[in-house]
Amino acid sequence: MSLSPRFIAFILAFLISLITTTFLAFVDGVSKGMLFVVSIASFISSFFLVLYTIDILVFREVNKMYRTIHKLKMRDFNMTPRKKLIQESNPMKTINDEIFVYVTKKQKEIDELKKLELFRREFLADVSHEFKTPIFAAQGFIHTLLDGAMEDDNVRERFLKKAAKNLDSLDVLVKDLLVLSQMETGDIKMNLNPTDLRLMTTNIFSRLENIAQDRGVTLKVKPDDLHEVWVKADADRIEQVMLNLIENAIKYGNEGGKVIVHFTEGKKYIEIAVRDNGPGIPHEHLNRIFERFYRVDKSRSKEIGGTGLGLAIVKHILNAHNTKIAVMSKPDKGTTFSFKLEKAYTSAANDFNEAEAIPHVNS
Known part of the structure; x- marks a missing residue:
């Protein structure tokens, strides 16, 4: 049912005419002809009066509001251009729904901006x-040297040497920071x-052998x-991902512990897991x-070293x-970082291996 001004004016005019005629029917001396004339006159006058009131004072103003919103931010509304809002079955509800959508989206944008502002402040700090x-x-160190040392x-x-180490x-x-920024901006x-992760892991173990031996960690x-x-x-x-995960497992795991890199082969993907048996990460920190x-x-991280950006870079590389x-991670049970990579087909891997003549290391 359409709630156009004409329809509303017709219904109201009919009701006014009916009520007027009904009251006059109880008045003595009023003929049927008079009742007919009064009903027609009241209907016509009421129809045009109500039509003018609704169309001019209400619907046209609503249409102006609608067109203004449409021009301001058409993309914020899931709608197609319409000639007149009064063509809708319920124009007031339509504009109310779209304003609600607009306000909701703007509120989300404001909340997101607040989060970004908080993140910016924390990042700068x-x-x-x-x-x-x-x-x-x-x-x-340098000023001490300049002052006489x-x-x-x-x-x-x-x-x-200490100044050089800090620099x-x-x-x-x-x-x-530069790498992370470039990652985020694409x-x-x-x-x-095609890349052999087994060979890559063996090479990383060789690079980290001294650190592992100092802590008595088995790779x-x-x-x-x-x-x-x-x-x-x-x-x-x-x-870079594997090096960061394995090095973290060695540094933050228990002395005399183990670091295991486990490969699980699926139909389309290889799952890579880097596991240690260290103290684990408390649940509230995992996210x-x-x-x-x-x-x-923080105190232990400062002693061990690192920029605090390693896992952020790992996340962006994998994304x-x-x-x-x-x-x-479970307390006193260890931590496992895992991710999946698409398998390289055997034929492609063999072609790549022959072209590059990469030696294979088994351990």
């Missing part, structure tokens, strides 16, 4: 803190090629009989460990590979 530590340390050869060499840490931090593109790949693990990936970026500069144990990283 974290960056300032991370930069402040190595800069102030290097500045202190330069004459002592032993002090000079020791302070210069190296600052350089790593800046590079990680400036770094993934170059996907192992499982299953033992899986000598090749070919996936489609950007080798350099996935190596935040991939945030920039977030540290579960660029159209996959996600998952984490499972």
